[in-house]
Amino acid sequence: MAQVQEMSLPSLSVGQDKSDYLSLTMAALRLVNPWAAAEPAWRPEPEDARDRVITLAEVACHDTYYDCWVVIYDRVYNITGFFNEHPGGADIMLEYAGRDASVAYRGSGHSRMAAKALDRFLIGELPMHERMYRRPGGMRLSDIPD
Numbered sequence: 001m002a003q004v005q006e007m008s009l010p011s012l013s014v015g016q017d018k019s020d021y022l023s024l025t026m027a028a029l030r031l032v033n034p035w036a037a038a039e040p041a042w043r044p045e046p047e048d049a050r051d052r053v054i055t056l057a058e059v060a061c062h063d064t065y066y067d068c069w070v071v072i073y074d075r076v077y078n079i080t081g082f083f084n085e086h087p088g089g090a091d092i093m094l095e096y097a098g099r100d101a102s103v104a105y106r107g108s109g110h111s112r113m114a115a116k117a118l119d120r121f122l123i124g125e126l127p128m129h130e131r132m133y134r135r136p137g138g139m140r141l142s143d144i145p146d
């Protein structure tokens with residue numbers, strides 16, 4: 001019995017490579033609960049990534065709970081991991097995964113605080129020819145009929 005313990009836990013002893021211990025722990029967590037050990041819910045985008053030009057076709061590829069981009073006023077946001085934090089709930093946002101959510105966002109009467117919250121998810125903007133709002137002569141939401 002003592003022999004089995006020595007053989008099965010060699011990398012857990014003090015002084016061994018800590019990364020082995022960490023990966024073992026993460027693997028064990030994944031077995032117990034696959035979501036708990038997944039990637040962190042939200043990670044800030046590097047500053048320069050915000051200047052990226054992202055097409056609607058690329059946005060459309062990110063249309064799941066685990067990988068979700070939306071377009072709001074011609075800007076592209078990666079809201080993966082924000083679902084459970086959203087005061088309006090996850091389902092409502094998931095409906096717009098990979099799509100333009102400008103009208104829904106506007107229609108829900110979001111506050112300035114919400115607009116500020118958006119900023120942390122910004123990853124880029126649409127090319128000029130795909131924009132609806134932020135271009136010369138672009139649409140104004142107040143012009144949209146009821």
Ligand code: HEM
Pocket residue numbers: 070077079086087088089092093096101104105108109110111112113114117118
């Ligand atoms: C994508 C980025 C979004 C962010 C950062 C965001 C953020 C927020 C925040 C901070 C609130 C709290 C109230 C406020 O301060 O306005 C809120 C509420 C709400 N959001 Fe969003 N939201 C987003 C997208 C959406 C979308 C696409 C919808 C779709 C309709 C939506 C629907 C709602 C609703 C219905 C509420 C009101 C919840 C309540 O008062 O019970 N949100 N959101």
